Amino acid sequence: MDEQEQKYIDGFNSGYLLAKHEPTLAAQITASPNDHNPFFSGLVNGKSEYEREVREWAKSFSRGAPAQDDRDINRDR
Amino acid sequence: MEVICLHDEAFYSLIERVVERIKEKQNNMPVKWISGEETMKILRITSKTTLQKLRDEGKIKFSQPEKKIILYDMESINAYLNKHTY
Numbered sequence: 001m002d003e004q005e006q007k008y009i010d011g012f013n014s015g016y017l018l019a020k021h022e023p024t025l026a027a028q029i030t031a032s033p034n035d036h037n038p039f040f041s042g043l044v045n046g047k048s049e050y051e052r053e054v055r056e057w058a059k060s061f062s063r064g065a066p067a068q069d070d071r072d073i074n075r076d077r
Numbered sequence: 078m079e080v081i082c083l084h085d086e087a088f089y090s091l092i093e094r095v096v097e098r099i100k101e102k103q104n105n106m107p108v109k110w111i112s113g114e115e116t117m118k119i120l121r122i123t124s125k126t127t128l129q130k131l132r133d134e135g136k137i138k139f140s141q142p143e144k145k146i147i148l149y150d151m152e153s154i155n156a157y158l159n160k161h162t163y
Binding site: 009 | 085089092110114143
């Protein structure tokens with residue numbers, strides 16, 4: 001693995017973590033684009049990855065997975 | 078809005094410090110995303126085809142943020158290893 005790739009991965013992990021725990025800060029940091037730096041590209045993509053996962057999670061949640069649980073709760077009442 | 082110019086080294090070290098602080102708060106959580114090379118070392122496989130098979134079969138979670146970059150989720154690798162350790 002070359003230095004550029006390692007920088008990209010470090011940025012990706014940082015972006016993911018920031019998006020998860022400090023979403024406002026992550027949005028502020030990535031607001032100014034800088035495609036020339038691998039760390040920054042990783043940062044932007046790591047943030048996007050976390051946001052994509054949240055969207056997927058929300059989608060699966062709204063598909064009605066917990067509906068079964070609700071029905072069971074109602075049945076017990 | 079005021080714009081502050083920082084040398085790139087200072088900017089990245091600032092982010093690094095913030096990330097370290099978050100990690101400390103989260104009980105020093107390990108790195109989540111790793112390269113294919115590291116994944117192969119951890120799984121003790123030498124063939125890229127095997128790695129691709131694990132990917133295709135959904136055995137390990139991965140992200141492909143760019144065409145030539147594939148990163149692997151360390152948590153899913155650990156889960157896979159635990160499942161296949163007797």
